[in-house]
Amino acid sequence: MKSPDKIWTAGLVIIGDEILSGRTHDKNIAQVASWLQVQGIRLAEVRVVPDVQARIVEAVNALRAAHDYLFTTGGIGPTHDDITVDAVAEALGVPVVIHPDARALLERYYADKGGLNEGRLRMARVPEGSDLIPNRMSGAPGIRRGNVILMAGVPHITAGMLDALTGKLEGGAPLLSETIGCWVAESEIAQLLREVEQAHENCQIGSYPFFREGRVGANFVIRSTDAEDLASCVHTLCDGLATSGYDFTPGGI
Structure with missing residues (x-):
């Protein structure tokens, strides 16, 4: 869907202590920006925030209000410090729920890998009212609720989620x-x-x-x-x- 006369913009929140500490070098800004250009959307602002829920909430609310789309990378995995879903739900004012389709996907994916334990089930949690983004790289899907899109932080998984979104967002003429x-x-x-x-x-x-x-x-x-x-x-x-x-x-x- 294209609206050539409008300049569409997106914000990106990179989430993770490992990025801020220098242990991990971010590769997602470039690939998200390049993908957005093809969709006719300009990456207009990026914030890198720690694994602190209040900081994530603040960044999400600021950027989703300022731009047509808000993307996040990181913090949707199975561990206790993966808190992006909780933060986005708080920012949107909705509860966190288990998405039945996400649970079914994970049950199938982990059927021969030890089954769906408590940690793995965390990856089925979404802000209420969310849709899923297919993930051909692993079992855990990405998440979309309105103009807010949550993706994995691992670059090749991020790339797969972007691929699944190709042609699904309204944008302007490609840059x-x-x-x-x-x-x-x-x-x-x-x-x-x-x-x-x-x-x-x-x-x-x-x-x-x-x-x-x-x-x-x-x-x-x-x-x-x-x-x-x-x-x-x-x-x-x-x-x-x-x-x-x-x-x-x-x-x-």
Whole structure:
């Protein structure tokens, strides 16, 4: 479902002491952002919070009010510190219940793995009124209630849940991008970048400097939801670089 004239946004809450301590490196921000772009939704805000229920509640309420969608990763597993379901239920003002379909899924999954014990049953808990997100990687499903979507923190399981959501969310036109690379200090062409962006109001230009081979350079990423506007902006930027005497590389360096 697409609404091309509206800019749809999402917030993401990354939950886990292991992320904040540095023991685990987060890989979900990039993959969630990339997936959202294809759905026509922009990841507009990210918060990383500890395994503290009050902090999760605060973040969930703030971001779900500010954006069209709120995603969480982490904290929906079988252990005592997996408290995301409890926190989201508190934020939404609903009780936590055992989802019968989730229980049935887990019973089948663990039938030859020792059965459904108390810890495993925790993964069938949802905020009342929730729907399930299929999880082809393991038995425990993701959870969706309204504009709030709860996913696992393990990146390959997160990816599977995102795949199951593909095409299921209302969004706008996908965000398109082109990259131009140039061996130039961005400070030397800051005025050019500003003028080109101002001349193409439906486009944004991001400048990403680097230092390689003893030289400075930058990749310029042009983004727009309109293919014609994007092409025009890229052409204007390339023409400006050439006129200023700089070689450039389509696709980036």
